[in-house]
Amino acid sequence: MFVTGLPQGEDRGILLGMARAQRPREAADALRTAVDRTVQATVGQANASRDKAQDLVDEVTQAAGKLRETLDDLRVATREDVRELADRLSSIERRLTALEKKPSAAKPKPKPKPKAAAARKTKPTKAK
Numbered sequence: 328m329f330v331t332g333l334p335q336g337e338d339r340g341i342l343l344g345m346a347r348a349q350r351p352r353e354a355a356d357a358l359r360t361a362v363d364r365t366v367q368a369t370v371g372q373a374n375a376s377r378d379k380a381q382d383l384v385d386e387v388t389q390a391a392g393k394l395r396e397t398l399d400d401l402r403v404a405t406r407e408d409v410r411e412l413a414d415r416l417s418s419i420e421r422r423l424t425a426l427e428k429k430p431s432a433a434k435p436k437p438k439p440k441p442k443a444a445a446a447r448k449t450k451p452t453k454a455k
Contacts, residue, residue: 404412
């Protein structure tokens with residue numbers, strides 16, 4: 328094979344060997360650069376994906392909290408709830424009965440005001 332501009336003979340072989348050695352280095356550098364670019368692009372996309380995923384997790388968490396509150400508001404009373412309410416009602420009934428049974432004599436009755444005495448003191452006498 329004849330390459331123009333290259334010496335012939337032994338020098339030609341050395342130069343060709345050096346050219347072949349530089350090509351793998353260039354190829355390795357090019358591959359390294361491509362891999363580095365790919366990794367950087369992937370890292371950037373991964374960060375964006377992670378942020379989106381975190382936003383979605385936050386939204387799902389908020390929705391689950393609202394659902395839990397709604398279900399608590401809508402839940403059916405349990406037997407324990409009914410028993411507790413019945414106990415409280417019985418307590419109120421006992422207190423009401425006790426209040427109704429108290430004699431009314433315990434409260435002092437207001438003293439009636441003498442009408443005649445009050446009328447005399449307030450009317451001035453007219454002289455004829």
